[in-house]
Amino acid sequence: MTGATSVLSHINKVVEAARQRGGFDAVCFNKMTVLEAEKGRVRGEVAVAKEYLNTIGSTHGGWLSTLVDVGGSLAVASHGFATNGVSTDISVSFLAGSKEGDKVVFDAQVLKLGNTLAYTRVDIFANSRMIATGSHTKYIARETAAKKEAAAEKPE
Numbered sequence: 456m457t458g459a460t461s462v463l464s465h466i467n468k469v470v471e472a473a474r475q476r477g478g479f480d481a482v483c484f485n486k487m488t489v490l491e492a493e494k495g496r497v498r499g500e501v502a503v504a505k506e507y508l509n510t511i512g513s514t515h516g517g518w519l520s521t522l523v524d525v526g527g528s529l530a531v532a533s534h535g536f537a538t539n540g541v542s543t544d545i546s547v548s549f550l551a552g553s554k555e556g557d558k559v560v561f562d563a564q565v566l567k568l569g570n571t572l573a574y575t576r577v578d579i580f581a582n583s584r585m586i587a588t589g590s591h592t593k594y595i596a597r598e599t600a601a602k603k604e605a606a607a608e609k610p611e
Contacts, residue, residue, distance in 0.1 A: 465532070469537070486501055487500070487501045495564055496533065497529040497533055497564075501561075502556065503553055503556060514554075520545065520547045526575070526579075527563050527590075528593065530563040531568070531595060531598075534565065538598055541593065550585055550588065551585070551586040557581045561577055568595075570599050571596040573593045
């Protein structure tokens, strides 16, 4: 996979596959738009809907945590993985609120990609202001092995 266009195409396929599978992944990806993707980095956007709000009318911390999870997973997938491992750790700091109708943009990047673990950082913005930042660690040994096996099977 080379070039930003093919990375974006791959990420859109990962998102569509999640939508088709259903379950919680489909809920997460249903209203999201991928804006940009390159190897190790993905930016996406979601409009804040009423169901993403807490009791005081601001974005719910659980929803922002989900964006850290989803964003970090897509950043890992941008390395050519068809699946993106399982979460081993996630941490989110909430810095400000946003409200219904705001466009929330996440910027997710892989900080380190090893053979078994991937470390990501996801920054979330609304109205050009950072509202949350998080780190997300994924166990990717199965994905790494599958990618190596597929590369070994390709004729040169």
